[in-house]
Amino acid sequence: xxxxxxxxxxxxxxxxxxxxxxxxxxxxxxxxxxxxxxxxxxxxxxxxxxxxxxxxxxxxxxxxxxxxxxxxxxxxxxxxxxxxxxxxxxxxxxxxxxxxxxxxxxxxxxxxxxxxxxxxxxxxxxxxxxxxxxxxxxxxxxxxxxxxxxxxxxxxxxxxxxxxxxxxxxxxxxxxxxxxxxxxxxxxxxxxxx
Amino acid sequence: xxxxxxxxxxxxxxxxxxxxxxxxxxxxxxxxxxxxxxxxxxxxxxxxxxxxxxxxxxxxxxxxxxxxxxxxxxxxxxxxxxxxxxxxxxxxxxxxxxxxxxxxxxxxxxxxxxxxxxxxxxxxxxxxxxxxxxxxxxxxxxxxxxxxxxxxxxxxxxxxxxxxxxxxxxxxxxxxxxxxxxxxxxxxxxxxxx
Numbered sequence: 001x002x003x004x005x006x007x008x009x010x011x012x013x014x015x016x017x018x019x020x021x022x023x024x025x026x027x028x029x030x031x032x033x034x035x036x037x038x039x040x041x042x043x044x045x046x047x048x049x050x051x052x053x054x055x056x057x058x059x060x061x062x063x064x065x066x067x068x069x070x071x072x073x074x075x076x077x078x079x080x081x082x083x084x085x086x087x088x089x090x091x092x093x094x095x096x097x098x099x100x101x102x103x104x105x106x107x108x109x110x111x112x113x114x115x116x117x118x119x120x121x122x123x124x125x126x127x128x129x130x131x132x133x134x135x136x137x138x139x140x141x142x143x144x145x146x147x148x149x150x151x152x153x154x155x156x157x158x159x160x161x162x163x164x165x166x167x168x169x170x171x172x173x174x175x176x177x178x179x180x181x182x183x184x185x186x187x188x189x190x191x192x193x194x
Numbered sequence: 195x196x197x198x199x200x201x202x203x204x205x206x207x208x209x210x211x212x213x214x215x216x217x218x219x220x221x222x223x224x225x226x227x228x229x230x231x232x233x234x235x236x237x238x239x240x241x242x243x244x245x246x247x248x249x250x251x252x253x254x255x256x257x258x259x260x261x262x263x264x265x266x267x268x269x270x271x272x273x274x275x276x277x278x279x280x281x282x283x284x285x286x287x288x289x290x291x292x293x294x295x296x297x298x299x300x301x302x303x304x305x306x307x308x309x310x311x312x313x314x315x316x317x318x319x320x321x322x323x324x325x326x327x328x329x330x331x332x333x334x335x336x337x338x339x340x341x342x343x344x345x346x347x348x349x350x351x352x353x354x355x356x357x358x359x360x361x362x363x364x365x366x367x368x369x370x371x372x373x374x375x376x377x378x379x380x381x382x383x384x385x386x387x388x
Contacts, residue, residue, distance in 0.1 A: 078374070090344065150316075153346060153349065155345040156344065156346075177272035178368045178369040
């Protein structure tokens with residue numbers, strides 16, 4: 001069976017903002033400020049942070065990722081969802097119709113969104129040159145094996161193949177903790193579910 | 195391949211107390227009071243709760259499980275370990291030598307333990323009559339498959355076989371969240387790693 005070694009990126013809670021929502025939260029004409037570049041080309045963590053306000057609790061100082069997007073999207077873990085008192089669906093990035101509502105608080109204002117909160121589906125970013133030798137196509141479900149004391153095989157991992165991507169496996173903090181997986185650890189991608 | 199359907203029990207952070215530590219925290223002559231029985235025969239959640247005090251933060255109102263044990267043992271998740279500022283090892287229940295230190299606060303007093311904090315290894319409790327048909331022996335490592343949107347295969351799952359046990363798969367909250375697994379969900383046990 002053909003396999004591929006891939007580096008893991010662990011995503012903490014974060015959000016992507018539309019230009020309109022960015023200006024509501026940070027003031028008219030606001031732009032994003034790079035805090036540090038991410039592994040995916042053109043993506044970056046920003047200096048800007050907001051508070052996530054749920055019916056149960058508030059999670060403070062949650063980092064914005066840039067650049068701005070067409071629609072604001074908030075990605076949290078199941079653990080975060082219990083803390084906030086929200087029930088977001090498990091979704092691919094960008095698939096926000098009917099997702100969970102939330103209130104965001106920024107230094108210049110706040111806004112309540114009727115949708116936008118999701119738990120992100122774990123996924124592997126591939127450049128086509130990395131996916132093609134394995135026969136992996138965009139949106140295919142694949143498997144990822146993690147070695148170690150809490151070794152496991154993640155099934156139903158979404159393959160995302162795009163010229164703009166660099167090879168990387170993305171999980172959230174719950175998933176990383178369940179496998180004792182850290183940022184930069186190496187995992188193995190399998191085309192088929194095991 | 196022979197497999198077995200098993201019900202899942204999700205463990206939140208909790209602790210087991212020695213009689214000596216129980217009396218320090220809850221007063222001389224203190225005994226445990228049953229809050230509700232657990233699935234494992236003779237085991238119960240108690241009315242008694244303590245605060246876990248770590249170098250970074252305190253987790254309040256953490257439930258004691260009974261009956262009392264020879265040595266006090268605190269079981270937390272990786273998420274909890276970040277909140278508290280502790281680095282507990284991944285261990286089997288009862289294997290506490292050199293594990294993490296902590297301070298416990300009860301209504302009658304507090305105490306600082308030099309060891310006792312662990313992250314519990316996921317495990318399956320078997321009565322011998324359930325393990326024998328599959329050829330599974332005590333302390334063997336087996337695999338457990340979870341179906342669903344966040345389906346995965348937990349490897350390195352500890353088999354615990356004892357006359358005192360009832361069939362049940364135990365994971366902590368991080369592991370449950372990573373698989374969208376809930377208390378009472380059914381999973382599949384495999385003798386071999388997949």
